[in-house]
Amino acid sequence: MHFDEIFLKGKNQGIFVKKLAENIRRLFLNTTVKRIEGGFFVGNLDESQIERFAGMPGIAKFAEAMVCKRNLADIQKCLLMQNILPGQKTFRITASRSDKQYELTSDKLNCELGKYFFEKRGLNVDLKNPDINCHVDIGRTHAVVYGNLRDGVGGLPVGTAGRVMCLLSGGIDSPVAAYQMMKRGADATLIHFQNQTRVTDEVSEKIIDLAKKLAQFQLVIHLLIVPFGDLQRQIIMKVPADLRMIISRRMMFKISERIAREEKCQALVTGDSLGQVASQTLENLTAVYGSVNILKLAPLIGSNKTEITKIAERIGTLPISIRPYEDCCSLFVARHPQTKARVSDVEKCENGLDLSGLDKLMPISYNISMSSPC
Numbered sequence: 056m057h058f059d060e061i062f063l064k065g066k067n068q069g070i071f072v073k074k075l076a077e078n079i080r081r082l083f084l085n086t087t088v089k090r091i092e093g094g095f096f097v098g099n100l101d102e103s104q105i106e107r108f109a110g111m112p113g114i115a116k117f118a119e120a121m122v123c124k125r126n127l128a129d130i131q132k133c134l135l136m137q138n139i140l141p142g143q144k145t146f147r148i149t150a151s152r153s154d155k156q157y158e159l160t161s162d163k164l165n166c167e168l169g170k171y172f173f174e175k176r177g178l179n180v181d182l183k184n185p186d187i188n189c190h191v192d193i194g195r196t197h198a199v200v201y202g203n204l205r206d207g208v209g210g211l212p213v214g215t216a217g218r219v220m221c222l223l224s225g226g227i228d229s230p231v232a233a234y235q236m237m238k239r240g241a242d243a244t245l246i247h248f249q250n251q252t253r254v255t256d257e258v259s260e261k262i263i264d265l266a267k268k269l270a271q272f273q274l275v276i277h278l279l280i281v282p283f284g285d286l287q288r289q290i291i292m293k294v295p296a297d298l299r300m301i302i303s304r305r306m307m308f309k310i311s312e313r314i315a316r317e318e319k320c321q322a323l324v325t326g327d328s329l330g331q332v333a334s335q336t337l338e339n340l341t342a343v344y345g346s347v348n349i350l351k352l353a354p355l356i357g358s359n360k361t362e363i364t365k366i367a368e369r370i371g372t373l374p375i376s377i378r379p380y381e382d383c384c385s386l387f388v389a390r391h392p393q394t395k396a397r398v399s400d401v402e403k404c405e406n407g408l409d410l411s412g413l414d415k416l417m418p419i420s421y422n423i424s425m426s427s428p429c
Contacts, residue, residue, distance in 0.1 A: 056117035059209035114207030133200035145181035211240030225380035228326030279418035
């Protein structure tokens with residue numbers, strides 16, 4: 056497998072390489088990870104784990120590969136072991152040398168190996184659009200032989216860009232936002248606001264299942280569930296319907312900021328997408344984001360619903376997100392919500408609330424892993 060942006064890290068490259076190797080070992084038990092030129096050789100990876108491996112942050116490209124000696128005979132043996140699928144009729148050889156002292160040039164390798172593969176396999180050569188592209192990378196001590204490359208998601212290894220707190224609803228967008236931050240190397244802590252006066256396992260099941268899916272890429276995720284019922288009722292009684300969603304989100308941000316600082320998180324992350332719903336207009340986002348001083352990040356801000364849903368489907372959160380669940384925000388949706396809230400009006404409504412218990416509202420804490428019981 057090949058790295059993505061790690062090559063751009065200069066003298067710090069080793070830190071990122073070490074972290075990616077550690078993540079692979081911890082997330083895929085019984086695998087072996089060996090540093091080779093250009094990436095890693097990962098051994099003992101089960102076929103059932105391939106799709107999850109493809110979604111792991113930090114991996115740019117990967118393929119089933121074999122490591123052998125640099126002599127032509129051993130390379131030819133590995134080429135013949137390449138899996139050819141039904142319907143594949145054309146091939147090309149793509150040889151490269153990181154060791155320029157190797158006795159054969161890349162062009163000479165392409166010719167010698169291409170001739171051999173054609174004679175043994177009978178496939179036709181197609182240099183522009185082959186069904187199978189056989190890669191041969193010559194390093195200083197070994198050769199690596201592999202077939203068609205698959206795309207990984209790229210990005211940086213989780214745990215190399217600090218900690219963030221992600222507001223997690225029961226919908227499609229927020230789990231994707233958390234995953235996108237993991238892809239940028241952030242270690243994600245999740246916080247969810249439950250429309251209850253106390254946290255119940257039955258209501259928490261969907262949120263825990265989402266956290267377990269995200270733990271496929273981070274191993275262990277700290278999940279915090281905040282009982283929001285009392286404050287929610289107060290907002291319903293005292294705030295005009297068109298501003299309830301905005302006031303509610305401001306309260307969630309204020310609570311999240313306090314807890315984020317306690318958890319040593321450096322930013323709040325939301326699943327906001329500009330203009331997708333009434334609460335996500337520029338005016339309303341300004342009113343909500345201005346309620347706290349911590350850094351706010353919205354990795355999906357320029358994405359449309361189709362793009363977000365595709366990512367949710369790929370990482371496995373979509374089937375969970377579409378399960379019925381009445382979260383806090385769904386209860387605040389007005390028939391005619393305000394789309395251009397003025398901060399002064401919002402603050403005036405907010406001043407009418409009793410917020411004396413805001414700092415005392417404590418979450419229930421879970422450490423969620425892939426193998427956590429439901």
